Amino acid sequence: EPEVTQTPSHQVTQMGQEVILRCVPISNHLYFYWYRQILGQKVEFLVSFYNNEISEKSEIFDDQFSVERPDGSNFTLKIRSTKLEDSAMYFCASSTTRGGQDTQYFGPGTRLTVL
Amino acid sequence: GDSVTQMEGPVTLSEEAFLTINCTYTATGYPSLFWYVQYPGEGLQLLLKATKADDKGSNKGFEATYRKETTSFHLEKGSVQVSDSAVYFCALRYNNNDMRFGAGTRLTVKP
Numbered sequence: 001e002p003e004v005t006q007t008p009s010h011q012v013t014q015m016g017q018e019v020i021l022r023c024v025p026i027s028n029h030l031y032f033y034w035y036r037q038i039l040g041q042k043v044e045f046l047v048s049f050y051n052n053e054i055s056e057k058s059e060i061f062d063d064q065f066s067v068e069r070p071d072g073s074n075f076t077l078k079i080r081s082t083k084l085e086d087s088a089m090y091f092c093a094s095s096t097t098r099g100g101q102d103t104q105y106f107g108p109g110t111r112l113t114v115l
Numbered sequence: 116g117d118s119v120t121q122m123e124g125p126v127t128l129s130e131e132a133f134l135t136i137n138c139t140y141t142a143t144g145y146p147s148l149f150w151y152v153q154y155p156g157e158g159l160q161l162l163l164k165a166t167k168a169d170d171k172g173s174n175k176g177f178e179a180t181y182r183k184e185t186t187s188f189h190l191e192k193g194s195v196q197v198s199d200s201a202v203y204f205c206a207l208r209y210n211n212n213d214m215r216f217g218a219g220t221r222l223t224v225k226p
Contacts, residue, residue: 004158035214043159043204043216056213091158101147101166104214108158 002026004107006092012113013082021077021110023092032075033093033104034067036060043091049075050098082114117142119205121217128195128224136190136220138179138205146207148172148181148188153202153219162190162203195224 005024013019025032034046047057049067066078075094079086089111093104122137140148150162150172163172168183177192188205205217 006158033214035216042218043206045213045215048213058213093159101164103149103161103164104208105161106151106159108156 004092004094004105006090006107006110008110009108010111010113012115015084015114016081019079019082019112021079021090021092021112023075023077023107024073025075025092025094026105027073029094029096029105031055031095031098032067032069033095034077035091035093035106036088037091037109038085038088046077055098079112082112084114087112087114117146117207117209117215119207119215119217121203121205121220123218123220124202125221125223128222130197130224130226131194132224134190134192134195134199134222136203136205136222138188138190138217140186140188140205140207142186142207142209144209145183146209148179149206149208149214150177150179150188150190151204151206151216153204155201159204195222197224197226200224 007022032049037043047061048055064080068076089109091109092107095102095104118141147166149164151159152162163174165172165181171180179190202219202221204219208214
């Protein structure tokens with residue numbers, strides 16, 4: 001069964017450094033998403049991406065964040081200058097359509113630790 | 116704004132016990148409702164979903180019914196197993212890309 005994959009599984013970085021989290025969505029999906037889950041808190045929507053541009057973003061997704069689909073398979077989340085509060089589990093997801101009935105399929109997550 | 120509220124955990128049950136995890140939602144329209152499960156060390160997996168009122172989603176012995184009158188989508192299973200130990204998330208979604216999750220309920224099933 002096709003699945004969303006993410007790398008790395010765990011990333012440790014120093015405050016102020018840039019990190020890139022990588023995702024490979026399911027191959028025939030057209031919509032891509034990033035969510036984050038701070039330890040012990042809710043899973044929160046960050047951004048959605050379609051047709052090579054951001055379609056929606058939350059207030060969490062400020063100027064330090066960016067997303068890109070550099071080729072036909074990868075979908076990346078970049079954090080330019082990490083802060084301690086960026087420490088969280090980051091989940092990538094994908095879906096075939098934008099419709100509310102459609103299922104978003106999630107990857108296993110990347111745990112980001114900012115020291 | 117739209118939100119999902121789940122019963123707080125952790126929930127600890129013995130094997131073969133009956134499980135209910137409550138989920139209620141606040142929404143201005145008629146969202147689709149989902150239950151996701153997160154097994155230890157893994158990502159979020161769709162467990163079941165319902166897209167309109169009175170629909171029942173079911174999978175792996177779990178069930179949830181979309182109740183518009185009570186704005187609820189409670190998860191139930193008649194007989195839990197140790198392998199059901201995980202964190203369960205209730206979520207809602209409209210025709211957009213923003214899925215709203217509950218806080219998650221950790222379930223531990225003891226043999």
